[in-house]
Amino acid sequence: MIKVGITGGIGSGKSMICRVFSCLGVPVYHADFEAKILTNTDSGIRKSLIDLLGEDIYSGASLDRQKMASLIFNNSGLLHQVNQIIHPKVAAHFLNWSANHSNHRYIIQESALLFESNTYGLFDRIVMIASPEEIRMKRVIRREGMTVETVTSIMQNQMPEEEKVSRSHHVIINDENTLVLPQILKLHAILAAAE
Secondary structure: OEEEEEEOOOOOOHHHHHHHHHHOOOOEEEHHHHHHHHHHHOHHHHHHHHHHHOHHHEEOOEEOHHHHHHHHOOOHHHHHHHHHHHHHHHHHHHHHHHHOOOOOOEEEEEOOOOOOOOOHHHOOEEEEEEOOHHHHHHHHOOOOOOOHHHHHHHHHOOOOHHHHHHOOOEEEEOOOOOOOHHHHHHHHHHHHHOO
């Protein structure tokens, strides 16, 4: 079984592209979604985040994500520490999940921070979803609670797109001009036939 990581900057279209792979019968692990669950259910993560950010970082059983974002997005040291708490737990959870899908030719993890989290080593192939920054900004600004400042801050904490492209095995262009579905189907055929 081949482990494939799909990454790309915020607003690049990772989730939409992963939905297509899912429709093709490929199991997809959504790292951001699973991280949200783990931050609320894993006692080790909870304790570490409280020790680092204070008791009020949780409201009942749930992590106060807005509060955490306001603390870490302009503090790279704190952001790094939070990532060191969460990313290893997500990686371990993914490996467990992978073992339950070993009957498939390949599986996918969707992760915005594949390189930034240093989890890229878990994967046999990495696929980058490339999309111009102005298009990504236009897409993300439509999301609830997003401002230009918030999106800019998130983009600044992500590795530059050119570097991600150079470090990836495959690139899907999602620039609103290039047809995406033929690229996905071609890649699906390559991955399904790979040894």
